[in-house]
Amino acid sequence: MRRQTVEAAAYRARHHALDMGEAQGQGYVGQALGAADMFACVYADQLRYRADDPHWAERDRFLLSTGHYAIGLYAALAEAGIVDVAELDTYGSDDSRLPMSGMASYTPGMEISGGSLGHGLTVAVGMALGLRHQGSTSRVLNFLSDGELDEGSTWEAAMGASHHRLGHLIAMVDVNALQADGPTAGVLRTEPIGDKWAACGWFTQRVDGNDVGALLDAFDAVAERSVPTGQPAVILCDTRVGRGVPLLENREKAHFMRIDADEWQICREQLTLGYEGVPA
Template sequence: MSTASTIATDLTERVRATRDAAQRVRLNALRMGEVQGQGYIGQALGAADILAAVYTDQLRHRPEDPEWKERDRFLLSTGHYAIGLYAALAEAGIIPREEIETYGSDDSRLPMSGMASYTPGMEISGGSLGHGLTVAVGMALGLRHLGSDSRIINFLSDGELNEGSTWEAAMGAASHRLGNLIALVDMNALQADGPTASVLSIEPVEAKWESFGWEAHRVDGNDVGALLRAFDAIGDRNPVGRPHVIICDTKVGRGVPLLEDREKNHFMRIEEHEWAICREQLIAGYEGARR
């Protein structure tokens, strides 16, 4: 087999494994949402492909040792996306899959908003948006001073691009040439106050990051192949160089038409009888795509 064929086959296998993982992440998220009957389930479904790409294909970690010194760090700036991250942590074996049944319950390690003090594998407590990238810059700089080649991957939302602290951090990362920092921007076009574009226009997003000194890639964030190719384009671990951003256009509720089409889908209340419909639609769509 030629080298080109080997690379193509390898990517095909990685895409297949990541798609399968993303499906399981979505199923985990639906189960957690059903426990509470409501929540940020649309964001979890929309970001599942990104989270699966990170935990299945990219992140250097040890599931049995979440505090492993040489690990890469995944920072969830958008604390309300915690349901999606828990779903990915369960898929990655960092938390027991059966523990997702405790989501949002009293004394659970899986609160509705991400808290680093509670949950294995949760690196920061996401909360007021705009802080995650600032923390990521400090972590990336500290790791480089320690001589580590570990990466910091920061997940943030398009709504966070409204925050001045995000752009201050972006300038700092470029100034310090933090080649060990990757930002993932979930461009789902929605925030609490309504469509992102109508709240405060943020386009042209790719050009803005590039003007701040970042290497920018924009992809369909629900296309696993495109996500993996974007990560591959970043190349080898190099703690000194331009920081990287992958701008991911996603759809809230991806994979579940019932939720994709809801008018108000930032925080959803889903009726008891609808959860079975959600699972059926998710499974049918996935099986149809695999044929």
């Protein structure tokens, strides 16, 4: 039942992402589709929050380091009841609270402003330290991309988290093997990623990021090991850009997609066809 609940939330979030993308005709739709299962696991199963009070002091914090993934997070926030589904229609428009890149000053539930990559984990480490000094039991979850592993500041933060024994800090890395300048392996080879995180002292797991069951098992393992031992945890999530929509999964230029007007409904139909149990 737990898995089905998360899968249903991810399915609806993918539809939200397509609706938002159609309003602009383009955008980071592929990342939103690829990471939908990750976001759904966080908001439908893991995160402690109050939808009507985004600043509740005892909430868990979810930090979106990759600001351009905001379209995917907005979809998850709508499913969580933090943002009204009707407001998604304003995505990327003038005076909207839902800009194309995440801004904490505008959007309910957005903990940090993202944009230049490599800052999220450093902020997460500082936030986790601050919460511990306050005696808080709140967790800090930081969403990164594999492209951010090119940034030295990410690894400095990783070492700092282990040094300070931040067992209430969880990093999730979307390993979709693609960044703005091309395939990640061609821009800067970061493999073996798992060995590097482990060498920094993190409890490291690598899973299929589009397999909800595997994601939930990974979070369960974190709860059993990291919090009691004070070891920060990272879940490396292999995902596919455009997941759930074959038309977009096979598109060559997938980092920032331009989708023709007649293709949006095809995308919705393919998404619905590939999912069982929830009507369109």
